Amino acid sequence: MTWDPGEDVVEVMRAPAPGPAHGTYRAFGETLRGLKTTFGRMLEKPVTVQYPEQKTPVYPRFRGRHKLHRFEDIPQEGAHPGGHEQAGLEKCVGCSLCAAACPADCIRVVAAENTPEHRVSAGERYAEVYEINLSRCIFCGYCEVACPFDAITMGHDYELSDYTRSDLIFTKEMLLAEPLERTPLRREGE
Amino acid sequence: MTLAAVGYYEAWWIQVIKAIVIFAVALQMVPIVLIAERKLLGRFQARYGPNRVGPYGALQPLADIVKLLTKEQFRPSTSIGFLFALAPVISIVTAVAAFAIIPFGDTQDIFGTKVGLYGVDVSIGPLYLFAFGAVAFYGIMLGGWASGSKYSFLGAMRGAAQLISYEVSQGLALVGVIFTAGTLSLTGIVHAQEGMWYVIPQFFGFLVFLIAGFAETNRAPFDLTEADAELVGGYNTEYGGGRFASYYFAEYLNVLVVSGIVTTVFLGGWLLPFGIHPPGWVDPLVVLFKMSLVTFLFIWVRATLPRLRYDQLMSFGWKILLPLATLNALVTAVLVVVTH
Numbered sequence: 001m002t003w004d005p006g007e008d009v010v011e012v013m014r015a016p017a018p019g020p021a022h023g024t025y026r027a028f029g030e031t032l033r034g035l036k037t038t039f040g041r042m043l044e045k046p047v048t049v050q051y052p053e054q055k056t057p058v059y060p061r062f063r064g065r066h067k068l069h070r071f072e073d074i075p076q077e078g079a080h081p082g083g084h085e086q087a088g089l090e091k092c093v094g095c096s097l098c099a100a101a102c103p104a105d106c107i108r109v110v111a112a113e114n115t116p117e118h119r120v121s122a123g124e125r126y127a128e129v130y131e132i133n134l135s136r137c138i139f140c141g142y143c144e145v146a147c148p149f150d151a152i153t154m155g156h157d158y159e160l161s162d163y164t165r166s167d168l169i170f171t172k173e174m175l176l177a178e179p180l181e182r183t184p185l186r187r188e189g190e
Numbered sequence: 191m192t193l194a195a196v197g198y199y200e201a202w203w204i205q206v207i208k209a210i211v212i213f214a215v216a217l218q219m220v221p222i223v224l225i226a227e228r229k230l231l232g233r234f235q236a237r238y239g240p241n242r243v244g245p246y247g248a249l250q251p252l253a254d255i256v257k258l259l260t261k262e263q264f265r266p267s268t269s270i271g272f273l274f275a276l277a278p279v280i281s282i283v284t285a286v287a288a289f290a291i292i293p294f295g296d297t298q299d300i301f302g303t304k305v306g307l308y309g310v311d312v313s314i315g316p317l318y319l320f321a322f323g324a325v326a327f328y329g330i331m332l333g334g335w336a337s338g339s340k341y342s343f344l345g346a347m348r349g350a351a352q353l354i355s356y357e358v359s360q361g362l363a364l365v366g367v368i369f370t371a372g373t374l375s376l377t378g379i380v381h382a383q384e385g386m387w388y389v390i391p392q393f394f395g396f397l398v399f400l401i402a403g404f405a406e407t408n409r410a411p412f413d414l415t416e417a418d419a420e421l422v423g424g425y426n427t428e429y430g431g432g433r434f435a436s437y438y439f440a441e442y443l444n445v446l447v448v449s450g451i452v453t454t455v456f457l458g459g460w461l462l463p464f465g466i467h468p469p470g471w472v473d474p475l476v477v478l479f480k481m482s483l484v485t486f487l488f489i490w491v492r493a494t495l496p497r498l499r500y501d502q503l504m505s506f507g508w509k510i511l512l513p514l515a516t517l518n519a520l521v522t523a524v525l526v527v528v529t530h
Contacts, residue, residue, distance in 0.1 A: 027510070031495065038494045042233045050238075 057186035063139045063154040064183065066132055068092055068175040071122060090176070091151035092130060093123030101146035106136035123149075130172035135165050156183045204305055209290075212309050216289050220442045221251035226482075227442075227489050234493035258438075261431035268338025269428065277336060278429065278436035281329030285443035288322040291315055292450035293377045295460045295473025307474055308377065315376040316364045319451060320357065323406055327353045329440065330408070330415060334425035345424025348500065349415040352405055355507030356412075360402035362515035366395040366522035367455050376451075380459035387458035394518045396456045398511055400487075403448040405507070408441065409488060411495035414503060449484035453477055457484070 018026055049056055058064065069091045094111030112128035120126035141154050157179055162168050225240070225248060232239025240247035265274055290309030297306045312318045327349055334346020368374060370391065371382035379388075389396045405412040416424040426437045453459060457480050460473035468476075498506065 034494045035490060038234045038490065041236050042230070044236060046233065046237045048237045 057184040065157040067155040090121040094127035097146045098143035101142040106133040135168040258435040270336040273336035277333030278433045281440035284322045284326040285440040288447045298470045337428035341427045356402045356405040359511040359515040363395040363398035365519040383458045389456040398515045407444040410492040449481040453480040
């Protein structure tokens with residue numbers, strides 16, 4: 001007894017097998033059409049982005065290399081209470097929430113107490129050691145989301161190749177430093 | 191008696207100079223075709239092609255050659271030594287030898303000395319070409335077989351089958367021209383085209399010869415002997431360095447040879463249309479221009495058509511090209527008899 005496929009049958013429309021005339025057309029006419037198509041492509045401008053010289057602009061929300069932030073100086077007196085005292089201090093308070101959120105486990109934070117003589121961050125504690133191992137980082141941006149003080153954000157730099165693995169462990173100083181703007185940013189509506 | 195009767199006497203030193211000049215020209219043209227192919231293929235695919243070495247990437251072939259020549263000459267342990275080394279030499283020698291018969295111009299009067307602008311004007315022109323074309327396949331077959339690798343072997347076997355399928359049609363495609371011209375000498379064939387280039391009366395012969403030429407030079411869509419995707423390079427899988435460079439060189443030289451033969455036999459050689467008779471020194475430029483047009487066609491077709499399946503190649507050769515070429519030869523023969 002043969003199996004009854006029931007409703008599962010799919011009817012496929014097939015073109016008739018090419019006869020002599022159609023076969024000749026397929027062999028020569030379609031070949032000529034193909035030649036015309038490729039010739040048309042040759043007259044167009046190449047779509048290549050000449051990478052090291054030309055770079056594709058990144059979107060503002062592009063998740064590139066991390067940046068650590070300091071408090072900026074607040075220009076107007078009284079616009080932001082305590083603005084002047086905080087200016088220049090690191091935003092990071094060494095809470096290690098970013099390290100906890102990191103799925104790749106590439107962030108290492110060692111916190112230390114701020115003292116009146118040695119004040120580094122605005123909170124009670126600061127990050128004595130803040131390292132991101134970029135060879136493990138998956139650029140998911142969870143650290144940015146986890147941070148309660150917006151101390152760490154994802155930047156736009158994606159040219160991160162290096163010769164040794166240890167060179168890819170970025171320290172706090174490297175992350176705090178103003179990054180070289182090597183990547184063009186996509187303008188609004190681009 | 192020599193290989194071929196030369197139409198007039200030339201001193202030995204003229205022959206030596208001619209050989210050197212033609213060889214130098216051929217050797218300079220191969221890198222140009224190489225870079226032209228890569229640049230044009232790039233443009234056909236909406237990219238730039240090589241543009242890093244030298245202005246507009248013009249020195250890329252030099253870089254390629256230096257890279258290939260400084261590579262290790264690796265030989266698989268399963269290969270047969272002397273055949274493995276000999277095969278690329280056969281390929282390149284036959285290609286250069288075939289280049290010798292392409293006429294770049296009429297007999298010129300240079301400082302009172304009569305010089306023909308070609309290597310040799312053999313009285314058996316096309317036969318000489320087919321002879322060397324057939325020997326050239328030994329380069330591929332021996333190379334593939336002596337490599338001791340299954341991919342190379344498959345490529346070589348395909349090459350052998352392809353040779354049998356296409357040499358016949360190619361020969362028959364030229365028969366119509368030879369009937370009409372009444373001579374086998376290539377310069378004679380060019381002179382016979384004074385009234386009308388053979389591409390018009392022998393259009394089917396032209397088509398068949400061109401398609402068979404694609405097959406003979408192992409280029410797309412008939413590059414089954416190489417077939418990078420399935421045979422990892424086919425007959426030259428095991429070759430690297432200078433030997434691979436020889437194969438590569440021979441392939442492009444073969445493209446030039448077929449372009450030259452198509453130019454000579456179907457496109458009127460050094461003749462210009464509309465009865466324009468320029469001074470003699472223009473002849474080689476005309477031939478080179480026509481050759482570059484045919485070479486462009488080769489590259490264009492490579493950019494357009496995908497590789498044929500093996501059985502499609504066979505059935506196309508035997509069921510379409512061969513009947514077409516035979517019919518063309520027969521009809522031409524009848525017409526020649528009727529009109530004379």
